[in-house]
Amino acid sequence: MRLSKLLSALTLLLFSFSGIAQMAKVTVSGKIYEKSTNTPLEYATIVLKNVDKPEIVTGGVTDEQGNFSLDVVKGTYNISYEFISLKTLTVNNKVIENDTNLGTVFLEPDVSQLQEVVLVADVSTVEFKLDKRVYNVGQDMMVKGGTMSDVLNNVPSVTVDPDGTVALRGNENVRILIDGRPSGLAGINIADALKLLPADSVEKVEVITNPSARYDAEGGGGIINIVLRKGKGQGINGSVIASVGDPEAYGLSANINYRSDSFNLFSNFGYNYRNSPGNSSTDSEYFNEDGTTRNYIYESRTNQRLNRTFNANYGIDLFLTKSASWTHALTFSKESGANPDNVFYNNYDANFNPTFVRNRLNDEISKEYSIEYSSVFTKDFEKEDHKLTANVAFSKNQDNESSIIYDQILGDPSSYFTDVTLNNQSQLRNLLQADYVLPIGKDSRFEAGYRGNFQKNLTDFNVNDDSVFTNLLEYKENVNALYTQYGSKINKFSYFFGLRWEDSNIEVNSITSNDYNTKKYNNFFPTATFNYELNDDSNLTLSYSKRINRPRGRFLNPFSSYSSNINIFQGNPDLNPSYTNVLDLGYLRKWDKITFNTSLYVNMTDDTFQFIRKESGNFVTTNVDGVNVQTPVIISTPINLAKEYRAGFEMNANYSPYKWWRLNGNFNLYRVENQGDYTYTDFQGNEVVQNFDNIATTWFTRLTSKVTLPYNVDWQTNVTYRAPQNTAQGRTLDMTSVNLSFSKDILKDKGSLALNVSDLFNTRKRRSYIDLDNVSSFSTFQWRERQITLAFTYRFNKKKERENNQRRDDGGGEEMMGTP
Structure with missing residues (x-):
């Protein structure tokens, strides 16, 4: 009520x-x-x-x-x-x-x-449209020398957790696309890939909170589309960016373009070396059956993530005729890394007296490469906006990780032992797609299309050839989709209806344990958008869509982590997809100096994913002074819960009080209600029922200020605050982070120097409490410590874009009709 x-x-x-x-x-x-x-x-x-x-x-x-x-x-x-x-x-x-x-x-x-270098075309850093928000990366000094993960962390409505998890409006069930499609460039683990791919290759990011039927139905929280750079200027033009940072980081990237009357050659390539130290801790108190304290374990961890990454993207646009073009592109990425993960377990008895310290060093190395070829054919017919587009893409990704784990009780050489783990993952993906657009009359349009997405993943996880933790997992996903859309405009009112049908054939095969799961299902996904122009400068829009979220990767793999042998993450191969109904009421208003966009949204999800922690029934036995000490192994795993209700209010605004000062703000308040019970059988054969009913209200806000100082020095500040939130098994505390950047154009505007400080006060840490019947813990996690980067950009035969106060039309027309 x-x-x-x-x-x-x-x-x-x-x-x-x-x-x-x-x-x-x-x-x-x-x-x-x-x-x-x-x-x-x-x-x-x-x-x-x-x-x-x-x-x-x-x-x-x-x-x-x-x-x-x-x-x-x-x-x-x-x-x-x-x-x-x-x-x-x-x-x-x-x-x-x-x-x-x-x-x-x-x-x-x-x-x-x-x-020459002349100021001609100016665009805003953030553009608000009726069906999406467009974040123009080229205007943001904050991400120079950074990664795609840094880019997304500056986008309105988007947040990136310290561990790299991307959320849209606080919802982690988000689909990330590159150039409008699932891409092999993003690798097997999208969160890890975004931390490695350079920000300099990104032109803009499109945030689509309620997509039309043209888009994949995947992603209950919406879609984030990353658009890579591709030169448009005639002749030879491009830019080179060199960066250096602390902790130790070096980068060199370039984008070069050559355009003629008959073709356009484009390329992006770069090399980056990064040292990204991080840390975490988990302080746990264990209880007896009567509720009294049994013992304490304080776990502290440091990471030293070292990565060397080379990426390249080459392509050509062939202008076959005045109305037909054919684009070919080849993308390649190669990464090698090392991550010494050093963990200390400080053990205490029930009275908090130190008993022993155990050290576990996970010396991990990794090698990864991905390659993708794509081809896009576009035909424009005589009638305006009458178009046919067809494209294919083929990609392969290989990620090999190996670790030697050294484990011992400090001061007791006899306790020393080692584990060897291998985690090799491969992915093959093929994509076929065709889209057709037919204008009807003056203000109507019909669309139809097909997309086939065919994917095969193989994960080989091995621990000392031990059958308990060794597993070979095969994941196959074949999805065929058809869609149609129709829209029209009547005076100030417009509408757009769409229907998408997806046929899914999923196989999750645990080959080692001889456990084969096949899931076949097909679904209709309706969409509808209504828009009304209240006056010349304001619009009201109401949209609906149905979405799906399929579990993948580590969510499904029964064994995917062994860096800690008492806190283990396991995937769940029995996970089912979740379905979300999305309703969004949006309002867009423009003044001379302000663009204001708000929305009310409601997401209703069935079989939503929820992470739980439970006793595995296994114990780690440690001999201390002739006495065996047993520590229970706690499993973290995702499950399907019955229902999730999410409702919120979001506000975005661009404000330019003066020519030298620009502000952009984002505020999101939302309420999440989970309903569901989870039943499992513990190691003693007892049936345990856990109730996960939970109601949590939280909010986050981000404010970006850009000021032009004397001598044309640009100063940009970004402040993000995430409020605390209750979870089904505990509470996540608040988090504040501040980014700072200064930039100055040099060499007659052909060059720029940018100094960036990411996480100025070193406060970007996730802190959380978890309370179970047998254990209570407090954890902190910091994926990357404060980073300082100095970047130099040089442009040749390329004009520098600046943001100004020109107003542009942010609504109506094709945007309101659902064109991506």
């Missing part, structure tokens, strides 16, 4: 914004294309200057399809169209009294500009 009242009140609050009176305006729209290739220009600039009132200047930039749409006061205008390395086209004394479509404008190459 309280939740429904809260939602009703917030809904009324959103509608109240629409009452502000607005000046009568008309809409000016059109397209900007490159003449030589007949391709749309993204981020081309259009500027309208009022002839009679020179102080009235309106501007914006085009979207991915070259479209623009601006609201202007009636009058006579001089109009200019501009883009990097192309001649500026100017139309003078254009009378605009009604809604006007300026048609398609073609810009020609301007070879004389290739040797």
Whole structure:
């Protein structure tokens, strides 16, 4: 009841914004294309200057399809169209009294500009649209010399845990795509891959909280699409970035592009060496059956993560005709690393008197490589927006890890022993996809498409050839999908309906234990979006979708970790997929200096994943002074719970109070309710029923401030706060982190120097309590300590983009109709 009242009140609050009176305006729209290739220009600039009132200047930039749409006061205008390395086209004394479509404008190459660095096309760091938010990485000094994980940690609505887990609006069931598709570049473990791939290869990140039927139904929390850099300027252009950091880190990356009338060559490559020290601790108190204290174990851990990574991406766009293009790309990544994981177990008796200290050193080395080939064919028909796209992608990934584990009680040489572990993982992925778009009339559109995603993973985990912990796991996933969508616009109201059908064939085969599981199912996933333009500067949208979250990787593998032999993580091969129904009510409002976006959302998930801890029935026996001390082995594993209800309110805002100061804020308040019981049989044959009903309300906020200081020095500060949250078995405490960056353009704007400090106060640590009947513990975890990085960027024949206060159309049109 309280939740429904809260939602009703917030809904009324959103509608109240629409009452502000607005000046009568008309809409000016059109397209900007490159003449030589007949391709749309993204981020081309259009500027309208009022002839009679020179102080009235309106501007914006085009979207991915070259479209623009601006609201202007009636009058006579001089109009200019501009883009990097192309001649500026100017139309003078254009009378605009009604809604006007300026048609398609073609810009020609301007070879004389290739040797200059001129400020032409400006984009905002964060753009709010009706169906997604776009974060332009090129404007963010914070990520220079960093990784993709650093990029995502700066994106509104997105958080990255200290262990690398990505969440959208606090929901970890998020689908991460690269260039719009599952990619072999991301490797087998997406969280680990994001920590290694360089930020400099990323152009922008798209956050889609409620995707249309065109997208995969995977990801109950939404989709994050990482778009890699690909040059668009005519001739040869590109940039080189060199970085150095403390703790020890070195990086060198470059992106080079050559474009002609008939083809476009593009490339990104880089080498990085990083030392990322981290630490964690777990203080545990163990209880007897009567509730009295039995003993204490305080576990402290340090990691020394050393990684050497080389990545390369090469491709070519072939402009076959003015209406057809064919893109080929090859991506390769190779990584070698070492991670000495040193653990000390400080043991105490019931009175907290020290008894002994046990040391366990996990000396791990790893080697990984991935390779992917993709091909995309695009055909534009005569009718505007009539398009056919087909693509294929093939990838292979191999990740080999080996460890020698040294274990002993300090001061007792006879207790010394070693374990040897191997964890070899391979992945093969094939992707087939076709999308067709057919405009119908002036304001309607039909879409249809197919996607086939075929994946095979093999995990070979081995401990001393011991059958208890050794396992060979085979995972096969074949998903075929068909979708169709239709949308139309009637005056200020528009709608878009979609339906996706996915046929899933999943095999989880534990070959060592001769346990074979096959799961076949097919589902319909409906989507619907309704949009209403309240006035020229505000929109209201309501959307619905059904999503799926399939368990993968370490969630399914029965044995995937042995760095600690008393706290062991195990996957669960019997996990079923979870299904989520998503409802989202969004409001977008624009003022001269502010863009304001809010949403109310509700997620209802069946069979949601929940991590539990329980006794395994096994004990680690340690002989101390002739006495055997037994420590129970605690298992952490995921299970399916019955229900999860998640409801929240989110607010995003861009505010530019002055030309030299820009603010971006994100706030998310949400309530999570879990309902479900878990039943298992303990090692004594007793049936144990655990109730996981839990209600938790929490919030997080992020504020980014960018200030231009004297001498054109840019200063950027990022502050993130995550509030505490109750869990089914304990509580996670709050966490605050601060990032700082300074940047200065040099060499006549051809170069830039950036100094970044990630986690300025070294406070980005996850802290949590867990309380079970037999053990109570407090844990802290810090994946990476404070990092300081100095990066130098040099651009050749490439214009530097800056953010300005030009307003652009953030809603309506294709975005509201669900185009990715």
